[in-house]
Amino acid sequence: MSKILVVAEHLGGTLNPSTARTVSAAQALGPEAIDVVVLAADPAAVAAQAARIAGVSRVLAVANPANADAIAQVQGPQVAAVATGYSHVFGPSTTFGKDLMPVVAALLGVNQVSDLMAVEGADTFKRPIYAGNAIVTVQAPAGHVVVATVRTASWPVAGDGGSATVEAVQVEATLPTHTRHLGLAAGSSDRPDLQSARRVISGGRGIGSEENFGIVFSLADKLGAAVGASRAAVDAGYCPNEMQVGQTGKIIAPELYLAIGISGAIQHLTGIKDAGTIVAINKDPDAAIFEVADIGLVGDLFTVLPELEAALG
Template sequence: MAKVLIVAEHLDGKLNAATAKCVSAAQALSPEAIDIVVLAADPAAVAAEAAQIAGVARVLAVANDANTHAIAQVLAPQVAKLAESYSHVFGPSTTFGKDVMPCVAALLGTAQVSDVMAVEGSHVFKRPIYAGNAIVTVEAPAGHVVVATVRTASWPEAARGGSAAVETVSVEAATPSHTRYVGLAAGKSDRPDLQSARRVVSGGRGVGSKENFEIIYKFADKLGAAVGASRAAVDAGYVPNELQVGQTGKIIAPDLYVAIGISGAIQHLTGIKDAGTIVAINKDAEAAIFEIADIGLVGDLFKVLPELEAALA
């Protein structure tokens, strides 16, 4: 019988929604138990939030000053030590999970299963390959703890309303001294987080310049949406790369995705194919984005967006 440990992702004392999506993936195993581990300097608030996720049996709160910042080389030895009591260890396929989980797999001497989008059995999973153009079935090695990242765009958030027990635990694991936190360079924004936002407005090469991208920000604010961008827009220097959506950026699944001036390269489409409703605005009627869009509007974005804003007002 499977027993799953989920590594919680959190920031500034708040649990990331990706953790609840990992719980959904774990539930597909019909496991004996699902536990969540919260590693932080003070895990109390995050652990209390994690305990409310339905289907979770226990939340393990690991308090350690070394866990103040999410450094993979520091967190992984602790997770690997806890993993000895579990059959599966899941983490989200986010920047955090992609950093931590391979280190956990290496310490456990096993291969990681990446981007799990469906569970076929205790050791059999489906994941995308070739930029999402094909789905492959993979089998994790028997006799080893299964370490996997969960493709968050493919799973819903598990319901709230749970009341899991929160247990304070200590982990005796050697952490490296040669890896240390120096600083964090991150953009500040009052807009919703791109990976968890329910509405996203993205701009592409068609926006034309960094200055012109203000029209995208303005329209996103009107919708209360996060802002994203195509790789072409990022490469052109219109926006920083943390806004990039696609196979080499962030893979997202918002309820509403508005693609403005984006032609629809395959690597971009891979990052948005699980979105609820896709709206495309492009002056090129032959743009590939229209092939997957639920709603398409052919027109000049600099004329269309002001009209849409006026209609929304």
């Protein structure tokens, strides 16, 4: 039977929803146990949140002042040490996981499985390639621990209601000193986080300017939605890079996705393929976005959006 270790992602004492999605992927293996490891200077609050995830057997709390910031080179040796006895080590395919998990895989002497989106067996998985245009089945070598990042957009959030035990764990690992944390630069916003939001509104090149993006923000505030953008809008300087949705941006899976003035390049569609309902507004009736949209409206966004906002009250 499989025994899986999930590495928790957190920031500011709050557990990231990507952790619960990673637990869902772990549950697909039908394992004997799913444990979550929390690395922090003081892991108590985050560990308590992780313990409430349904399906989690134990939460391993690793307290170390060196874990005050998520530095892959510092946390990697600790995760590798804790991983003894586990058949699988999973982390989310987010910026955090993409930074940390290759370090863990290297220390354990195995290849990493990236962007796991479906489970076929204990060592057989499906993952996207070619910007999501093809799905490939990969098989990890039998008899070796499987280290993988989980494509969180492909998995639901595991439910609440768990009551896992929290255990303090002392880790014996040599931590490097050549890498240190200098600072964290992140955009501040009162809107929901783009990668975990239930509703997302994105603007494209059709918005026309940075100033015009105000109509997207206004509608998003009405809907309580996060705001994203296409690569074309980012490249044009309409909005910052952290808002980009797509292959080279964020991969998201909201329940509702509104694409405003977005043509539908394959790079962008890769980032929204797991969205629940896709609504597209574009004045070009031949725009590629209409081929994937559940609801499409051909019209001038500068007329349609104010009308839609007024209708919302």
